[in-house]
Amino acid sequence: MSERSDSEKQQKKSQDDDSGRDGDNNGDGGGGNNGKEAVVVAATAAAAAVSEATEGESDNEELERKRKEADDQQIMILTRKMIEIRSILSQIDQADTLRLPSIVVVGSQSSGKSSVLEAIVGHEFLPKGSNMVTRRPIELTLINAPSAAASYGVFPALKSGKITDFYQIQKTLSDLNLAVSELECVSDDPIRLEIYSPTVPDLTLIDLPGYIQLAAADQPESLKSKISALCDKYIQEPNIILAISPADVDLANSTALRASRRVDPRGERTIGVVTKMDLVDPQTGVDILLNNRYPLRMGYVGLVCKPPASGLFRRHGDLISLTEKQEHEFFGRHPLYAETNCKTGLPYLRNQLMRTLEDTMARSLAPTATAIRGELEEASYQFKVEYNDRILTPETYLAESLDEFKIGFQKFSSAFGRQDIRDMLKSALDQKVLDILAEKYWSINSKASVSSGSNTAKAVLLDSLPSASQDDPFWNKRFDLSSSSLTKLGIGRLATMLTISSLMAAVEYQIDHSTFAKHPFARSTITDSAARILNDRYFSAADQVENCIKPFKYEIDLDEREWQSSRDRAYGLLKTEMSQCHQAYQSLRKQVGAKTLDNVMDYISKTNNSSERFDDVGGFGFSQALLAKGREGIFLKDRLAVLQMRLQAVKSKQCRSKKNKMYCPEIFLDAVADKLVHTAVLFLNVELLSDFYYNFPRELDQRLGRQLSIEQVEAFAREDPRIQAHLDLQNRKHLLELALEKMESVLALQRQRRNDI
Numbered sequence: 001m002s003e004r005s006d007s008e009k010q011q012k013k014s015q016d017d018d019s020g021r022d023g024d025n026n027g028d029g030g031g032g033n034n035g036k037e038a039v040v041v042a043a044t045a046a047a048a049a050v051s052e053a054t055e056g057e058s059d060n061e062e063l064e065r066k067r068k069e070a071d072d073q074q075i076m077i078l079t080r081k082m083i084e085i086r087s088i089l090s091q092i093d094q095a096d097t098l099r100l101p102s103i104v105v106v107g108s109q110s111s112g113k114s115s116v117l118e119a120i121v122g123h124e125f126l127p128k129g130s131n132m133v134t135r136r137p138i139e140l141t142l143i144n145a146p147s148a149a150a151s152y153g154v155f156p157a158l159k160s161g162k163i164t165d166f167y168q169i170q171k172t173l174s175d176l177n178l179a180v181s182e183l184e185c186v187s188d189d190p191i192r193l194e195i196y197s198p199t200v201p202d203l204t205l206i207d208l209p210g211y212i213q214l215a216a217a218d219q220p221e222s223l224k225s226k227i228s229a230l231c232d233k234y235i236q237e238p239n240i241i242l243a244i245s246p247a248d249v250d251l252a253n254s255t256a257l258r259a260s261r262r263v264d265p266r267g268e269r270t271i272g273v274v275t276k277m278d279l280v281d282p283q284t285g286v287d288i289l290l291n292n293r294y295p296l297r298m299g300y301v302g303l304v305c306k307p308p309a310s311g312l313f314r315r316h317g318d319l320i321s322l323t324e325k326q327e328h329e330f331f332g333r334h335p336l337y338a339e340t341n342c343k344t345g346l347p348y349l350r351n352q353l354m355r356t357l358e359d360t361m362a363r364s365l366a367p368t369a370t371a372i373r374g375e376l377e378e379a380s381y382q383f384k385v386e387y388n389d390r391i392l393t394p395e396t397y398l399a400e401s402l403d404e405f406k407i408g409f410q411k412f413s414s415a416f417g418r419q420d421i422r423d424m425l426k427s428a429l430d431q432k433v434l435d436i437l438a439e440k441y442w443s444i445n446s447k448a449s450v451s452s453g454s455n456t457a458k459a460v461l462l463d464s465l466p467s468a469s470q471d472d473p474f475w476n477k478r479f480d481l482s483s484s485s486l487t488k489l490g491i492g493r494l495a496t497m498l499t500i501s502s503l504m505a506a507v508e509y510q511i512d513h514s515t516f517a518k519h520p521f522a523r524s525t526i527t528d529s530a531a532r533i534l535n536d537r538y539f540s541a542a543d544q545v546e547n548c549i550k551p552f553k554y555e556i557d558l559d560e561r562e563w564q565s566s567r568d569r570a571y572g573l574l575k576t577e578m579s580q581c582h583q584a585y586q587s588l589r590k591q592v593g594a595k596t597l598d599n600v601m602d603y604i605s606k607t608n609n610s611s612e613r614f615d616d617v618g619g620f621g622f623s624q625a626l627l628a629k630g631r632e633g634i635f636l637k638d639r640l641a642v643l644q645m646r647l648q649a650v651k652s653k654q655c656r657s658k659k660n661k662m663y664c665p666e667i668f669l670d671a672v673a674d675k676l677v678h679t680a681v682l683f684l685n686v687e688l689l690s691d692f693y694y695n696f697p698r699e700l701d702q703r704l705g706r707q708l709s710i711e712q713v714e715a716f717a718r719e720d721p722r723i724q725a726h727l728d729l730q731n732r733k734h735l736l737e738l739a740l741e742k743m744e745s746v747l748a749l750q751r752q753r754r755n756d757i
């Protein structure tokens, strides 16, 4: 997420709180009150001040002082409100018409920009160093917080909270700046920093990288033009330009003034700041400040703001009083400045900045309000048409999506139970039964396979099973082996695994058919939650099932009823298998060609029966692929013959009674499988299924609810472009409404002020 968007969210939050500002900052009526209250407070304060003065004192000077105080208070409220509006507007991707002005600080490297800004703020906080430490614009919002115990800064984008250690602020600024690579050198992505202090005026200032004359050896050639382009972007109307030039360099060579003249040729929105006045003699200083060569409507202000040398003070000290004291002493030592009416000193500059910003902002108010109204109308119309005015928050969107998912899952869980696990497990075991039979019984040759020539004749044929004696050791051994292969195949793990896989597949299906389908984060959280619960129970469930089926490994009792059911099922199973086998054989014939398949099968049979072995690509020229098809054909044909024979056996009189189980392994194995499934399902239902149905929704409530931060919920909602567009438009509309509401109150305040004057 970009720093800018984080910042926007943070700022929106603070505006939504309706305080607009920090709690420390509510004593002025500009932050904690709504617009109308602010107007009333300001007007009442003005009236009270005037009437108090009128009643109590006849002295005109005192009256004038009180009037000025009241006016100052009104200006403060106005500026505060305009700064708020400005920061709201800066969150809206907007045309230039939706912009309120800011003060942009430009100057060449080492002209003293940082010193001026730090003197205004009263703390050393800007990055220092020789390797081009200002690489991004720093948008500095100063907020006068009369009741704040100490000054502090906030990086809204970093959600830094209050930082009272200005060294830490400096370090953070350095890190954010140095994150721009040496190659890129400058970036126009601004860093937003808010500083709250009882001693700062309400101002918005933008610090930019210093102009350079020439790129250093290790800097790219394009750097000079990149910095120029970045500064040019910021010094456009309606911003006020604070052009910093050092007194010890001829103003004719001032890069800042040259740049400002390009965009403000009549010098109407440029304030000239001349730093390092202590480096020139007073007469030269006066000449610079009164200079007529580059006239500026707002004139030049001379400063001395060399920071004190002491490391202790530089970091923790009250920089403002130290530099101001130093400066005050300096201009006091040189009365020529006062005598010639030169504008000097930080207090003057601070005041001028506030008034200029207020003036410029005030002039922008009416056109900006008109533009906001237009944009708001457009946004409201779009919101009505596209979203039917439906208010959406990331939290409600997530909660609704989660509810919808849980309802879907609840439906699934009431439908998917023991019977489904039973069917699933039984069909898996049916397959195992067929495999075991194929391995233990049907691998014995039958007459059919011998006649098809696919196997060499052996002593015992499968056809001889019905006529074998009850205690024939060959068939008895086969029977026991088959039965134990089934009971010992690891039914615990198989059954648990199958149940887990079906539950996981069901969860995936539910996700695919829910709002979460468009949310990778939610998808992975949900599948991870399900997997975690199920995996946690895997071993214990598998062990429990295995323990419970243990008795079947030694003895299996069947009654006649069970035998009959299994006989029906075995018949059905063989029939299905036969039909599948038949289909496979027919499709093979179609694929290869009936005649070709017959030829190649015939060739393989002869080869198998012959004592002389032909090479696979022998005289008949069959390819390896065709020979493989031929072998497949023989296999299917033999299997069909065996299945046909076993189907008849199962149907026969002999297989009617469980006494003859040895002759009917298909029926017996089905009965065993049925018992295993029945027992396994009993335990899985309790150990796995019910447990999962209980815990899964609760886990989701945790992981997609309580455990998520506001930012994560927002990021989740914005994963869906449709929701993102909805939230963006809604947010835009909300910000425009907020800006307009504040704007109306400022306009009312402005009207009130005009009336008072």
Ligand SMILES: Nc1nc2c(ncn2[C@@H]2O[C@H](COP(=O)(O)OP(=O)(O)OP(=O)(O)O)[C@@H](O)[C@H]2O)c(=O)[nH]1
Residues within 6 Å of the ligand: 107, 108, 109, 110, 111, 112, 113, 114, 115, 116, 134, 209, 210, 275, 276, 277, 278, 279, 303, 304, 305, 306, 307
């Ligand atoms: N004598 C004197 N030195 C000053 C004054 N203001 C700033 N300086 C010194 O001038 C040097 C440059 O000042 P900075 O404030 O860092 O200038 P900058 O324009 O921010 O410089 P970059 O960040 O390199 O662009 C520092 O050594 C300051 O101490 C002043 O009023 N008088």
